[in-house]
Amino acid sequence: MKNRILFTGGGTGGHVYPALAVIERMNKENWDIAWIGSTEGMERGILEKTDIPYYGIPSGKLRRYVSLKNFTDLFRIAAGFFRSFYLLRKLKPQILFSKGGFVSVPPVMAAYFLRIPVFTHDSDIAPGLATRINARFAHRILLSSEESGKFFPLRLRDKIIVTGNPVRKSLFSGDRDTARTMTGAPEGKPVILVMGGSLGAEQINRLIFDNIDRLTEKYFIIHQTGEKNFRALEKENYYGVPFFNEELAHIFALSDLVVSRAGAGALWEFAAAGLPSLLIPLESGSRGEQVRNAEVFVEKECSLMLRGKIDGETFLDTIANIVDNEKKLAGMKAAAAEAGKSDGAALISRIIEEVI
Structure with a gap:
């Protein structure tokens, strides 16, 4: 029995x-x-x-x-x-x-x-x-x-x-080629995954939509918007969905950097996948747990954090300082893999x- x-x-x-x-x-x-x-x-x-x-x-x-x-x-x-x-x-x-x-x-x-x-x-x-x-x-x-x-x-x-x-073990079994076929991401362009948690994140979505032209000039953007913030945006070098399910493992395998809130479950998933992150923790209306979560991963050197009112230039510069710096990006990936083992x-x- x-x-x-x-x-x-x-x-x-x-x-x-x-x-x-x-x-x-x-x-x-x-x-x-x-x-x-x-x-x-x-x-x-x-x-x-x-x-x-x-x-x-x-x-x-x-x-x-x-x-x-x-x-x-x-x-x-x-x-x-x-x-x-x-x-x-x-x-x-x-x-x-x-x-x-x-x-x-x-x-x-x-x-x-x-x-x-x-x-x-x-x-x-x-x-x-x-x-x-x-x-x-x-x-x-x-x-x-x-x-x-x-x-x-x-x-x-x-x-x-x-x-x-x-x-989840399934997050370790992703395939880059499957993700490229799914999203249309070209070879040779850095891939940035944007996630706001299972319910979406209005602040992060606004930063992406307000700066989409400059972002897609240099990067391929994969964007989980949440159901209520989803836009059917027809844009080169952009792939948006309301929510990822089992295909997330393939998306992780393809991505170079993730921009996200700082829910603890998500942070450990990023680390297990060896993904460096730019964290924008939820502060308004919360008890501050996401800031504490983010601070731990910043200390582990696999994440950077932006807080408060974030303007487009600061957001774009921070992404560039990570993705365009091969040594820094490689160091953050190694630190993420160590944190998530x-x-x-x-x-x-x-x-x-x-x-x-």
């Missing part, structure tokens, strides 16, 4: 793809795997492209500011708890693995009351509020770095294991199997 493990988390790709990396490493002959996520979250669309059974629950958001939705969402969170309690009683998993996001809190609490061991992992240097809540109910707290441990009270620190961040997904899967 197989052991059963339920995964939970969602809201962004950063709460889904690292968990999929762990699932890749697990022995499917020993495990029956399913996922609990939001009935309406973007994680549902990602999981529906896999063979992993998906169970939706109502989900509310935990906000740090005054809002009427803080009151109404309490009812959604309560409904999510009771739905999770029912699912966990029905499915009887040996373990619940949480990757964070607000949708993960009700299943984690329900698992605690049912005495189901909870493993929670956070990719960010500064763990999110959902993870800090979940940690109180967790059997093990899995973190990306030693520095992340300081965000938890002393009484919880004996539960902490530093694992690094899990990265750990296999967090394999370690996490071993930890889970040891508990069983």
